[in-house]
Structures are given as structure tokens and as C-alpha cells.
Amino acid sequence: MGVKMKQADLAVKWGTTQKNISLMMGKGCDFTASDEDVAKWLLANGKRKSKPMRDAIAKVLKPEVIDAIETGKKKSLEEMRDYYASNLDRATRAESVDRESVKFWNDLLLKADESIRKSEAHAKKLGIDRGELLSREEVERIIKSMVWAGNACCDKFAQQIAQKLSGKPPAEIYEILAPNLVSSSLFEAIKKVAKTPGDVNLPQWLIDCFLNEEDQYIE
Secondary structure, eight states: OOOOOOHHHHHHHTTSOHHHHHHHHHTTOOTTSOHHHHHHHHHHHOSSOOHHHHHHHHHHSOHHHHHHHHHHTTSOHHHHHHHHHHHHHHHHHSSSOOHHHHHHHHHHHHHHHHHHHHHHHHHHHHHHHHTSOOOHHHHHHHHHHHHHHHHHHHHHHHHHHHHHHTTOOHHHHHHHHHHIIIIIIIIHHHHHHTTOOGGGOOOHHHHHHHHHTGGGTOO
């Protein structure tokens, strides 16, 4: 943690005005941090940088760090990953290998890869929740949940159905079985699955789909 300086002194140090220092503080720049961290913030967040400010930043950061930050503001994650990989390859193939440079580009490459994986995982999860994308594993889980839901209600209604069927003709038996088997053992069970903890839970859009179709079967 650096020494807390007056805004007027910070303005002189970083080649800008006291008003800009105040504005940058309001946007989150921590001028008590290390000079390297402050320089990175200024480089990444400053829209217009005077020559004195650029000179002040250049005294603190290596050219490759400045280049990486400025390039990163213009490229996508995938483009940055390729950019970092290219520079890492160049650093490792140099006649005189700079270990610090290799570590710098390797760390950036790892961070870019991690960010891309997180973005892809988030997009996939979002697609599943909205019903826009279903992986094989998710479809299998849904089917297993449906089977679980039906079996969970069979035992509950079996005794009631058996009592109602006693001494009834076939036509009446059908009238009794249809609503019980379809509604009680399927639609009511689907409602219960929505509140079941753990992997049995189904996405709300799937439950809504089942309930919306209920009237197609029950007269």
C-alpha cells in the first residue's frame, strides 16, 4: 500500500490535473495502491491520456504490459487468447529467454482461457434454463425425473383406484382410470417435482409445458 498523497501532488506525479485525479478517484482508482497498479488502472480506464501521463505510465510499466492492456481494450476474449498465445510462443522461442516475460504472457493466457470457459459455461446454463439448449445429459436427467415423478404417485393412488374398480363394468372402469392415471400420476407428480430438492428438480419451463398441456387429456 502506497503513501497517501494530496490530489495536487498526485496530479503532478501522473501528469494530469487535480480535477481529473478527483474524477478518477470517484471512478474507483486507488491512488494508495502500488504505482504499477495505478498505472494499469489509468491505462485501462483513462479515455484521454496526455503525453505527461503516458510518460509517467511508461516509467512504471514495461512496454509489453502497456501493449497487452491497450490491445485488450480492442479485442474479444478469443482474440486476446490468440494474441497472448502468440506472444508467449515468441517469448519462449527467443534466443535469450526472459523468464519474467514468459510468465507474464503465460499468466495472461491462462486467465483468458479461464474467462472463456466461464463464459461458455454461463451461456450453456442460460440456454438450458430457457429451454434453448439441452445437452444429452440434461435430457436424460429430465427423463429420469419424469419416471421418478410417475412412480412416486403410483403407490399413493393404487389403493384408491383398486377400491373404485370393485364390481364395475369395463366402461366405468375406463372412466375411472383415465383421469386418475393421466392426471394424478403425471401432471400432479410433475408439480411435486418442482419442489423436490436435489437432482430430481426440473426446469420451470418444462413443468409449465406439462401443465399447459393438461387440458388436452382431461375432459
